[in-house]
Amino acid sequence: MVKNKSEEELFLEKYDKEKYEKISVAVDLLVFTVENDELKLLVIKRNEMPYKDYLALPGVFVGVDESLEEAVKRGIREETGVENIYFEQLYTWGEVDRDPRMRIISVSYMALVPLESLRMRVGMRVSEVLLMSVDELLEQKDKIGFDHGKIIEYARERLRNKVEYSKIAFELVPKEFTLPQLQRIYEIILGHPLYKANFRKKISEMICQTDRYTSGNAHRPSQYYRLKE
Amino acid sequence: MVKNKSEEELFLEKYDKEKYEKISVAVDLLVFTVENDELKLLVIKRNEMPYKDYLALPGVFVGVDESLEEAVKRGIREETGVENIYFEQLYTWGEVDRDPRMRIISVSYMALVPLESLRMRVGMRVSEVLLMSVDELLEQKDKIGFDHGKIIEYARERLRNKVEYSKIAFELVPKEFTLPQLQRIYEIILGHPLYKANFRKKISEMICQTDRYTSGNAHRPSQYYRLKE
DNA sequence: ATAATAGTGTCTATGAGACAGTATAGC
DNA sequence: GCTATACTGTCTCATAGACACTATTAT
Secondary structure (H helix, E strand, O other), X not given: OOXXXXXXXXXXXXXXXXXXXXXXXXXXXXXXXXEOOEEEEEEEEOOOOOOOOOEEOOEEEOOOOOOHHHHHHHXXXXXXXXXXXXXXXXXXXXXXXXXXXXXXXXXXEEEEOOHHHHHOOOOOOOOOEEEEEHHHHHHOHHHEOOOHHHHHHHHHHHHHHHHHHOOHHHHHOOOEEEHHHHHXXXXXXXXXXXXXXXXXXXXXXXEEEEEEEOOOOOOOOOEEEEEOO | OOOOOOHHHHHHHHHHXXXXXXXXXXXXXXXXXXXXXXXXXXXXXXXXOOOOOOEEOOEEEOOOOOOHHHHHHHHHHHHHOOOOOEEEEEEEEOOOOOOOOOOEEEEEEEEEOOHHHHHOOOOOXXXXXXXXXXXXXXXXXXXXXXXXXXXXXXXXXXXXXHHHHOOHHHHHOXXXXXXXXXXXXXXXXXXXXXXXXXXXXXXXXXXXXEEEEOOOOOOOOOEEEEEOO
């Protein structure tokens, strides 16, 4: 008796045969920070083929006994030395030919870290890690390897959107911050200036005062705040 | 005589083990539709261990030579018989123990299909596919296998959010639809009634009239519209 | 005419945006 | 007092929400 195989059955046969050729899974990291009034991203300069001398996102392969989040934490630790920073999943990229060496599906994660935390770890790095302006990066996408240019664009867009309706920007300032400082972060991410009074009204319910003030500047000092709760 | 294993032997053991233990990648499908004034989801009743007799999301493994999107299209075709429906990536789930058989990372995709398109394909299905109310499903999460209950909640939340700021609800009605019909879709997804006049103002710039009207009802007929562009 | 649903006009409260004003430090 | 930046008050306009009203079909 001839039985028609379902597509799934046929697929599983093929799948079994190609077991040795299975898909690799990686996490790609988009570590953002703000430096010199610019949004910057942690990238590496590749010193191997493929895409030798191109820029690329740092990333690690996901181990069989490792969750995606564990892989992300490990990757962040390896590339920056910092721990316990904010991150969130962005998108999963699965085109067949996105890596010429082999089939790699990559789950991208965006991490935000205040420059101060990153600075503490400067010099610890082994491989060639750079902080580059996101605007400049996206102006010369031909220097970015793999599909990472597209991923960076996606992340920047997500960051812009999320700044508007979430508290994500607070991840880019120290625990205590001034409002002009925070406003600068918003403006840099959004790419346009904001009105002081409106900005303060908008975030007023998210913050609470401290009794500390800036000092040493030839103008009125500004008060330090912290995130509420 | 006890013989130490050669390096070659050890390597082969390790290689073999890793070969077998690599990560598998699947796509899980959340096919939503609206039936009888309820938001419904396509689920399957499992007839195998693990989670035999539990409900679960349909899904397929991603082939080595297949993109994520190709896998999704294949899965949707296999489970519903329909083609060319809207879908978008939701989230990627990567806990180590989420499937007791083996390490599977699953990329979840949400698909929306008007009931009319689904109806055309009813009876084509092989395995046991059900259309179940999302509310009822989430009230009895203990009957849902794997981490799929969590995934369904995530998807429902995303759908709710996205209805508010996108044109996603139009994917659940036929190409030509009446405004009361569309409003009903919005209300079902959001879970609360809307004011007619406000609803119409809000979507007025997304739609354009046709010259067709409903007929045969004992009340004023309603006009058919279509999505602009 | 009535019942039932389709469709519209408009008042109000809320919030975003724009701008002008006041406050306080170092020099 | 001057300069530079911090901080605040308030007007306007667009929009979301609430509600009352009119319109059109079959019976």
